[in-house]
Amino acid sequence: MAQDILMVVGLGNPGADYENTRHNAGALFVDALARAAGQTLRPEKKYHGLYARIQWQGLDLHLLNPTTFMNRSGLAIKALADFFKIQPQQILVAHDELDLPPGTAKLKKGGGHGGHNGLRDAISHLGTNEFQRLRIGIGHPGDSRKVTGFVLGRLGKQETEELNAVIDEVLRILPDAANGKLPAAMNRLHSFKPGV
Numbered sequence: 191m192a193q194d195i196l197m198v199v200g201l202g203n204p205g206a207d208y209e210n211t212r213h214n215a216g217a218l219f220v221d222a223l224a225r226a227a228g229q230t231l232r233p234e235k236k237y238h239g240l241y242a243r244i245q246w247q248g249l250d251l252h253l254l255n256p257t258t259f260m261n262r263s264g265l266a267i268k269a270l271a272d273f274f275k276i277q278p279q280q281i282l283v284a285h286d287e288l289d290l291p292p293g294t295a296k297l298k299k300g301g302g303h304g305g306h307n308g309l310r311d312a313i314s315h316l317g318t319n320e321f322q323r324l325r326i327g328i329g330h331p332g333d334s335r336k337v338t339g340f341v342l343g344r345l346g347k348q349e350t351e352e353l354n355a356v357i358d359e360v361l362r363i364l365p366d367a368a369n370g371k372l373p374a375a376m377n378r379l380h381s382f383k384p385g386v
Contacts, residue, residue: 201308216284238266264315290327293352293384
């Protein structure tokens, strides 16, 4: 059976300064997926990022965390997709989402970038917005002027626990999402409540 998702990308910024920041929620998810498969992401120059190919839960997946900085994520995504001839609709891009509360996540296909620089660059490089998204909630600081400092701030203890809980839930539904059972996966994920 052909997989619907062949490549999972985690958006974030590289380096110690950005470790465990809210903006790196997508990259933290891909790290967790690699760990679940007993793998580690390793630097790969030709893909401009940290890369691993995993066999997990019957899936064969290419994992990528770009190390280009957020606003140039598309460069890395396109390099890997072109090399393995992966179509945009077979790519799942995991990213932080201000419009969702911490401890929640939603799957989505297509749509705009919503001001997210990583998504903006991915759309620009791929030439389409028709890729899958995993929107990982980080909440909103309540004032648009505070957004930059908020997303680049480190996750607190409770936020980390909530993020880990929702990542675990995404790992549970990912095989269905990748194997053509997206509606069932979405229903389960979208009804997930942290701490329940």
